[in-house]
Amino acid sequence: MTTVDHPLAIPADWRDFLALTKPRVMTLVVFTGLCGMLAAPQAIDPILGFTAVLCIALGAGAAGALNMWYEADLDAQMKRTRGRPLPAGRMDRQSALHFGVGLAVFSVLLMGLAINLIAAAILTASILFYVIIYTVWLKRRTPQNIVIGGAAGAFPPLIGWAAATGQVTLLPFLLFALVFLWTPPHFWALALFVKTDYANAGVPMLPVVAGERTTRHQIGLYTIPMAAVAVVPWPLGLTGPIYGAVSIVATAFFALLAARVALRMAADGDTMAPEKRLFGYSVAYLFIMFGALVVDRWVA
Ligand code: HEM
Numbered sequence: 001m002t003t004v005d006h007p008l009a010i011p012a013d014w015r016d017f018l019a020l021t022k023p024r025v026m027t028l029v030v031f032t033g034l035c036g037m038l039a040a041p042q043a044i045d046p047i048l049g050f051t052a053v054l055c056i057a058l059g060a061g062a063a064g065a066l067n068m069w070y071e072a073d074l075d076a077q078m079k080r081t082r083g084r085p086l087p088a089g090r091m092d093r094q095s096a097l098h099f100g101v102g103l104a105v106f107s108v109l110l111m112g113l114a115i116n117l118i119a120a121a122i123l124t125a126s127i128l129f130y131v132i133i134y135t136v137w138l139k140r141r142t143p144q145n146i147v148i149g150g151a152a153g154a155f156p157p158l159i160g161w162a163a164a165t166g167q168v169t170l171l172p173f174l175l176f177a178l179v180f181l182w183t184p185p186h187f188w189a190l191a192l193f194v195k196t197d198y199a200n201a202g203v204p205m206l207p208v209v210a211g212e213r214t215t216r217h218q219i220g221l222y223t224i225p226m227a228a229v230a231v232v233p234w235p236l237g238l239t240g241p242i243y244g245a246v247s248i249v250a251t252a253f254f255a256l257l258a259a260r261v262a263l264r265m266a267a268d269g270d271t272m273a274p275e276k277r278l279f280g281y282s283v284a285y286l287f288i289m290f291g292a293l294v295v296d297r298w299v300a
């Protein structure tokens with residue numbers, strides 16, 4: 001980590017603090033948490049449910065802010081991230097650190113005091129996982145960074161479920177596994193078409209270190225257990241047929257897009273359309289799957 005020293009030409013405003021929380025990515029994180037909570041067998045009091053989801057959102061936002069605090073130097077080197085508040089020089093690093101730590105502590109304390117200790121403990125683990133294990137430890141060291149670090153983003157369904165029930169059972173564990181196994185195809189599809197950005201910044205993402213062919217094969221390889229975990233809850237009797245039908249169709253489409261990416265090689269000047277399609281659909285896919293889980297639980 002190095003510091004990025006800029007005179008703060010324009011002082012940060014609330015939009016910059018919001019940007020620190022990575023709001024677009026965190027929408028899906030919060031959605032999976034909300035759905036994990038709503039899919040649980042015990043309904044939670046609406047005010048407590050709202051509080052739990054707020055804690056997930058604040059904790060995820062805190063993790064995003066601490067990631068940006070630590071990575072200001074990297075973000076300054078990549079086109080995609082150059083405009084963020086720290087590398088763009090609109091905010092000093094200390095403000096981002098204070099904001100991130102404050103939000104993290106507040107979200108965990110509120111979860112522990114208002115909801116329960118299990119939900120607070122898993123929220124703490126996910127923040128620490130993203131900030132310490134992924135951002136500080138693995139991201140700059142190994143192309144397996146997102147496989148291991150990706151666990152951070154898979155915790156929210158467990159947090160939601162634990163908030164409603166005070167325990168963790170097989171279905172929320174399978175939801176964790178689904179997001180965990182989904183993360184490599186989600187991220188590596190993107191990494192294939194922004195490879196040069198990562199290479200220039202010296203981040204050892206898989207396409208940079210192991211090459212395009214290996215990355216494509218790995219996308220295919222992770223999709224197989226992901227698909228199994230995605231569709232297994234219905235045959236196991238953990239969900240009803242609505243989830244069963246939606247999961248089969250949505251997962252088959254994911255597998256088709258992933259297979260296309262896995263089995264091709266891009267030529268010079270390629271627009272990387274199949275990779276972009278897989279990345280875009282990967283986001284829609286989790287919305288569909290978790291949405292179906294809740295509809296199944298409440299309609300069936
Ligand atoms: C270590 C694991 C992950 C990595 C490295 C990763 C990386 C990325 C990157 C680089 C982007 C693109 C650009 C951006 O910053 O907006 C992105 C987009 C996105 N990611 Fe991930 N991701 C990971 C896990 C997750 C998880 C667990 C979720 C949610 C459950 C998620 C949800 C999203 C969403 C919704 C977008 C689209 C954002 C938009 O529309 O701008 N990601 N991801």
Ligand SMILES: CC(C)=CCC/C(C)=C/CC/C(C)=C/COP(=O)(O)OP(=O)(O)O
Nearest residue numbers: 022025029059060063067126127130152153
């Ligand atoms: C509840 C809780 C704490 C959830 C944490 C959620 C979490 C770990 C999400 C991971 C998704 C994410 C923003 C990855 C970006 O990777 P990156 O940081 O390498 O991307 P960048 O290059 O855009 O900074």
